[in-house]
Amino acid sequence: MTDSTLTPEANDTSAKAPAPSRSLYALDDLTKKRNAAEKRFQAYGIAAILIGLLFLVVLAYSIISKGIPAFTRTVVQVEFTITQEQFDAAEKELFKTKAYERFFIGALQGQFEESGLNVPFDAKAIERIVGKTGGTIREYFRANPDKLGEPVAFELAASSRVDGYMNGRVTRETMTDSRFLQASDLDIVDALVETEVIKTVFNWNFITGADSGVDNPGGAGIGASVIGSFFMMLVVLFLSLPIGVAASIYLEEFAPQNRFTDLIEVNISNLAAVPSIVFGILGLAVFIQFMHLPQSAPLVGGLVLTLMTLPTIIISTRASLKAVPPSIRDAALGVGASKMQATFHHVLPLAMPGILTGTIIGLAQALGETAPLLLIGMVGFVARGYPDGFIAGFTEPNSAMPAQIYTWAARADFAFYEKAWGGIIVLLVFLLSMNILAIILRRRFERRW
Amino acid sequence: MNEMPNIEQATAMTESKISADKVQVYYGDNHAIKDVDIEIQPRSVTAFIGPSGCGKSTFLRTINRMNDTIEFCRVEGSIRIDGEDIYDPKVDPVQLRAKVGMVFQKPNPFPKSIYDNIAYGPRIHGLARNKSELDDIVSSSLQKAGLWDEVKDRLDEPGTGMSGGQQQRLCIARAIAVSPEVILMDEPCSALDPIATAKVEELIDELRENYTIVIVTHSMQQAARVSQRTAFFHLGVLVEEGPTDNIFTNPKDKRTQDYITGRFG
Ligand SMILES: Nc1ncnc2c1ncn2[C@@H]1O[C@H](COP(=O)(O)OP(=O)(O)OP(=O)(O)O)[C@@H](O)[C@H]1O
Ligand SMILES: [Mg+2]
Numbered sequence A: 001m002t003d004s005t006l007t008p009e010a011n012d013t014s015a016k017a018p019a020p021s022r023s024l025y026a027l028d029d030l031t032k033k034r035n036a037a038e039k040r041f042q043a044y045g046i047a048a049i050l051i052g053l054l055f056l057v058v059l060a061y062s063i064i065s066k067g068i069p070a071f072t073r074t075v076v077q078v079e080f081t082i083t084q085e086q087f088d089a090a091e092k093e094l095f096k097t098k099a100y101e102r103f104f105i106g107a108l109q110g111q112f113e114e115s116g117l118n119v120p121f122d123a124k125a126i127e128r129i130v131g132k133t134g135g136t137i138r139e140y141f142r143a144n145p146d147k148l149g150e151p152v153a154f155e156l157a158a159s160s161r162v163d164g165y166m167n168g169r170v171t172r173e174t175m176t177d178s179r180f181l182q183a184s185d186l187d188i189v190d191a192l193v194e195t196e197v198i199k200t201v202f203n204w205n206f207i208t209g210a211d212s213g214v215d216n217p218g219g220a221g222i223g224a225s226v227i228g229s230f231f232m233m234l235v236v237l238f239l240s241l242p243i244g245v246a247a248s249i250y251l252e253e254f255a256p257q258n259r260f261t262d263l264i265e266v267n268i269s270n271l272a273a274v275p276s277i278v279f280g281i282l283g284l285a286v287f288i289q290f291m292h293l294p295q296s297a298p299l300v301g302g303l304v305l306t307l308m309t310l311p312t313i314i315i316s317t318r319a320s321l322k323a324v325p326p327s328i329r330d331a332a333l334g335v336g337a338s339k340m341q342a343t344f345h346h347v348l349p350l351a352m353p354g355i356l357t358g359t360i361i362g363l364a365q366a367l368g369e370t371a372p373l374l375l376i377g378m379v380g381f382v383a384r385g386y387p388d389g390f391i392a393g394f395t396e397p398n399s400a401m402p403a404q405i406y407t408w409a410a411r412a413d414f415a416f417y418e419k420a421w422g423g424i425i426v427l428l429v430f431l432l433s434m435n436i437l438a439i440i441l442r443r444r445f446e447r448r449w
Numbered sequence B: 001m002n003e004m005p006n007i008e009q010a011t012a013m014t015e016s017k018i019s020a021d022k023v024q025v026y027y028g029d030n031h032a033i034k035d036v037d038i039e040i041q042p043r044s045v046t047a048f049i050g051p052s053g054c055g056k057s058t059f060l061r062t063i064n065r066m067n068d069t070i071e072f073c074r075v076e077g078s079i080r081i082d083g084e085d086i087y088d089p090k091v092d093p094v095q096l097r098a099k100v101g102m103v104f105q106k107p108n109p110f111p112k113s114i115y116d117n118i119a120y121g122p123r124i125h126g127l128a129r130n131k132s133e134l135d136d137i138v139s140s141s142l143q144k145a146g147l148w149d150e151v152k153d154r155l156d157e158p159g160t161g162m163s164g165g166q167q168q169r170l171c172i173a174r175a176i177a178v179s180p181e182v183i184l185m186d187e188p189c190s191a192l193d194p195i196a197t198a199k200v201e202e203l204i205d206e207l208r209e210n211y212t213i214v215i216v217t218h219s220m221q222q223a224a225r226v227s228q229r230t231a232f233f234h235l236g237v238l239v240e241e242g243p244t245d246n247i248f249t250n251p252k253d254k255r256t257q258d259y260i261t262g263r264f265g
Helices: A002-006 A008-016 A029-071 A084-092 A096-114 A123-130 A134-143 A160-166 A183-194 A204-208 A223-254 A259-272 A276-290 A298-322 A326-334 A339-367 A371-375 A390-395 A401-410 A414-445 B003-015 B056-063 B093-099 B114-124 B131-144 B164-177 B194-207 B220-226 B244-249 B254-260
Strands: A072-080 A152-157 A198-202 B018-027 B030-040 B045-049 B073-081 B100-103 B182-186 B212-216 B229-234 B237-243
Touching (some): A072 A160, A096 A123, A123 A160, A160 A183, A204 A414, A223 A259, A223 A390, A223 A414, A276 A298, A298 A390, A326 B100, A339 B114, B045 B056, B056 B182, B100 B164, B194 B220, B229 B244, B229 B254, B237 B244
Parallel strands (some): B030 B237
Antiparallel strands (some): B018 B030, B229 B237
């Protein structure tokens, strides 16, 4: 020992020996490098999140700004009185609706004079703004003769061009005079807005109504296809949840591990990756052409979407069954529970949050699916009315929200484009509420173990 | 000539609660238990000791057929409880497990209330006709497990919210609640601190009056403290079995001696 300390090398190390207690305040190079790498990684992460948020904001902004006009509509509100004598006189005329139109125009004129405005207008211009009004007024008084002689407030839908002018889609600069609207009409519209005859009101019809014809974007509503989607979701829920959960429980808890079950397993995963349009054409061939189920029916749509949703549900259910600790199964078997009792009393309740989340995510996917529905004929223009009754809801031709949106977006009239965006908002509201439901259910069923 | 062994066999069978004869266990190709013969006495504690991986748990689990849940596990030979072969095709393993309860290494209470943890077994076996009978079973099981005073005011709280030692005693109470005759315990104290361990050992000693207990343990002190008989396993073979005192003070086999003196394990 003493010898070795005398050698120069040993001296060297002993001179350095106090040095090993390097100060903790001085960072060595490796630590610096590592810290820098860590900082960089965090910066990347934050940047990624910010980019994601930016896209989200842009998306939300454009959807909302473009879709909001679909929820409003422009109406012309006029109040006037028609006496019994005027009614009788009008009914004797040759062009009866023209006579009623005159009442309407007279009332408008009255409004103008009252508020001291002086804008020239004629019957043609009014027709361009609100369409033919005579018929509506006549119908009303024929149906309600008791209203004769008292003031009645009429609320008539403005034409789609005026609607566009009101929400900025049509401007004085971009419009060209046509038989639909002329520049001079806009002066009248401005004046009418000032006198509060023309107003923008909430468009309930968009939420409750059915699809309209190609030439009537104002009357188009998404209600009927919401119902179509609803009935499809019922089919999907009541088929895919029990089948999916039963299949997963069997595969996960009971099935022997062999080639055959391996094969099934692989195929279920493959199925989850099959493009939806494949399921669509399969549905067309099997359900409609072979089994002769009604075309465009939510029942068929639901069956096709069930095929699509099943793999999702099976995969997520199996994952959540796997996540239940085996000690719980042992505990149940140990007190003499059968395998089924152990599964249903203990494993399944613990897997429930995962199963429900998977199911709702599967349903949400199905809700937004378009392509397979187009193949089985659930296109937008089919949704012309509400089904009469619960059973009819499954069998009568209908559309679904995404298919309806697609149909609108493909139509020529620009006003339909607006409706498509509005439809997207409705669809997103549904998806959001489903996701919130998933979170709530998850919270409620979650238990510690 | 021929009668003598027969009589001997008959008396042996009435005496021992569990008798294993040439038991082999295979996990696929792995021959985990080889030719194990053992007689386990009623109303006593038998300890299984041996180095890790020697097959203690495997053999324990053959006694209530928990190995049935492992697909590629095969059991040969015979295990008789009260003279009945538990691997007979007529025997339903679920019914067997009600008679042969099990307590696991890691406390595994159900994520339910303390009450429901105990009541679950009696409920599925229809042991109680009404709520008050069930209440009685729950309270008497908890009393036998020495847990009653600690939990009687919080029966509706989750069993998973208790301390590890309490959870393990809850699991013992849960096993008792279905009135088994045999209780198998696989290292029941390995997750517990010395005080909780002492409580569980005390409990095991009390339970011996009414139940046949088989316990796997890695602690030779524990085996010495709680058991009347000890079996030493090594590499899937039952090396030696006898009164605990004999095994620890006067082992016949070299391997037992080495293990006990800490030369391997
Ligand atoms: N589920 C299983 N699948 C396959 N092999 C198993 C399984 N359980 C145990 N074995 C094998 O059986 C042999 C005995 O294992 P066992 O668990 O019975 O040992 P042990 O004595 O309980 O060990 P420890 O003291 O570590 O718990 C080991 O070789 C092990 O690899
Ligand atoms: Mg073990």
